[in-house]
Amino acid sequence: MTSEQNKNFDLSASFKAYDVRGIVGESITAEIVEAVGAAFIDVLGLEGETVLVGGDMRPSSPEFSQAFANGAARRGANVQLLDLISTDELYYACGALNAAGATFTASHNPAEYNGIKMAKAGAQPISSESGLKEIQVLAEQYLNEGSIPAAAVRGQIGVRDVLRDYSEYLRQLVDLSGSRPLKIVVDAGNGMAGLTTPAVLGNKLLPALPFEIIPLYFELDGSFPNHPANPLEPENLRDLQAAVIKHGADIGLAFDGDADRCFVIDEKGEPVSPSAITGMVARREIARAQASGEETPVIIHNLLTSKAVPELVAKDGGRAVRTRVGHSFIKAVMAEEGAVFGGEHSAHFYFRDFWNADTGMLAAMHVLAALGEQDGPLSELGRQYEPYVSSGEINSEIDDKAGAVERVRLDFQNDDVEIDHMDGSTFSAKDGSWWFNLRPSNTEPFLRLNAEAKDLPTMEKIRDRVLALVRA
Template identity: 70%
Template sequence: MNTIDLTASFKAYDVRGIVGETITEESVRATAAAFVDVLGLAGQNVLVGSDMRPSGPSFVDAFAEGATARGANVIKIGLISTDELYFACGVENAAGVTFTASHNPAEYNGMKMAKAGAVPISSETGLFDVRDLAQKYLDSGEIPAAETRGSVSEKDFLKAYAEYLRKLVDLSNIRPLKVVVDAGNGMGGMTTPAVLGDSILPGLPLEIEPLYFELDGTFPNHPANPLEPANLVDLQKAVVEHGADLGLAFDGDADRCFVVDEKGEPVTPSAITAIVAEREIARAKAEGNAEPTIIYNLITSKAVPELVEAQGGRAIKTRVGHSFIKAVMAEENGVFGGEHSAHYYFKDFFNADTGMLAAMHVLAVLGTDERPLSEIGAAYSPYASSGEINSELEDKAAAVERVRAAFGDEVEVSEMDGTTFEHKTEGWWVNLRPSNTEPFLRMNLEAPDTATMERVRDRVLELVRAV
């Protein structure tokens, strides 16, 4: 008798659960069958791969069993980064799934899914329909056989992925750079040598100093989550010790990339967004796009829309979350999009996110400029930011109302995603956003200078955390 409740592992954008508890071979088999049925994939190709987590191979096999039972032809694409899945779905125009739990701890695994052409699937576009049908298959204990069972084959996309990225950003003529890369024992340990090194393609003017390139889903060195400052410490130290020009840190499935400068100091994702946006606007204009569109989420620095407009582009603000960004990219014909969480989206990459391509843009800028990255980054970071600060609260709505009451008519209020308060005269803004999955109220704040940022930060936290 089935005891698994899929509502525990199906989230708004993907599936994540604890291996053997909320995600099992049985649940994967049922999910695969439902994925084929809901998306109408019988007789079509479905791509499936995994990151380096130990449960990945058995889950890939279970997925293949469920998908072929319902008539899909499964192409196993092996060990892949998540952005490599998006690439494969784009070039093959096929739906696909990769088994990954991104930056989550070792006991987790999950599924990131895409429709044909790397179109995202979320709770609003079919993911919960997959969940509900999979639950029926689980509860009945049976997946009905299709009239014609699908086939299973294999294909590798790593070389094609690397070649594709190198065509988008040519690094062959930059000045020599020394780069420390922390893969965190995740998939960046495979994609970095392929794209930036010489494991598959000819070498570039890059000297790569590898940190934790061994693929190991138990994460023996540190969690593969560069968003947490503690997980950047090894990279920061190594950059200084090696006298490197910059450092790159990838998360577990290598779809996000964080950058540190030659001093070991983080370059904010907002600054990276601005740097890449400037290049993408110039490229799009050269190709005849009079007013290229750049997408950014509401927690990104206002330096981004200011730069975009100054460069003759159009800046569009969205909610946080990759399915929202990708949808707006498609609707508005955006050429590039960036998020504060270091997800970067490219029209030329099927509107999907790829940290590697963003890193290549940064290397291209640094490699054609004699200034150090600290100096370049500072030019794109004119404001002071608090970073994300979490407060664990029982009543998150009441905390937001305390802030609203305290500032009154001094601020303009927006509720696009959480609540954003923008001061009418002092030039600062603060966003308070409740987590969907944790008991946290997330605060992000930006101000014209550090003193103002610290003053407002302390005041808002005092209000939020008042008991």
């Protein structure tokens, strides 16, 4: 680091609730990253310990990985550089090696962004409530003082590849060798799934599975030349949907930039909702846990997933636990409850066997196993898990979000409804025919609506009534 007079670093713009994200060259630079690496060691007490550092395919990731490693080594930690990794590869490494780590990624954000996701040993999440705030404060102090103090013994920096170990571990969790042959289109969006898919599902490192994989955008390119690596936006799924139809594929998989989320397309080119995937994987994980002697396996779902999920869990002999939205909440409740699996409406899927961390690849493998062990198409299989009709998430730009919610409450007060405030406001018809949730965004001027009903006319009627009130 260079010493300059009168620097006043404020990292609050890039330090979020769960990670660090900023624009390269502005709110995230090599100098800032080096200070964060040093603060990471000090706050977590890692002097003399091994820490793991990797990054995605963004052009700045190698430089940032090295800068973080330099800061960490200066404070006395031994660093293993993991090179190119998906975010769930970091979680695997932190769990399997019982070491803290960091990876450089901005997930699905545009090309000009980069960021840092950090984890404690055992892949425990780091958030603003569990060390991230302290890391920010100490990094700012080092930057404003113009230097990072040297530890008594500088740490060593080495290199380690975990891709094979990660791939072997996932294959142990879900045995796909007995599947019927499947034709799979995978859209990696020029992100990290372009590296992990051939390793896990292909024959690049391990024996071939009975799959024909048709690759879309496997070239690692952090400028995202084909489409943004955000499958949550429907327009980013169009190439995958067209390719599934063109090739007569059984299934399509779309990963986000750092490959920790996975979206599924059926053989007709139609999306299978993350709620349906949650139900499908939950059924498999409940059966597996029961087979090993667990009486009532716990499944976590956030309050925006379909009510089909808790219904299915109860029917299969599990216990469903409803949580707020957000991975730090899910991971905390997973740990508290000893849950076997957790799913979110945003296609984050969490596994006890994966240190309660989220992994898109493991969720995809469960779906492939469910599809491959029966003869029907995915559209039929998925329909079992989607008995209700959902609106998807609809954003309204509102200045007075509280006032808009109050208008809705007053309008619905004479209906036979229950309201809870676990995360925003959830209105549920007492006869079970519909529910909707209104959540204010913490970071944007949006009020978010999610609605679900027993049939399309009911869902549309509720959706339109709420939107008219919100946008009045």
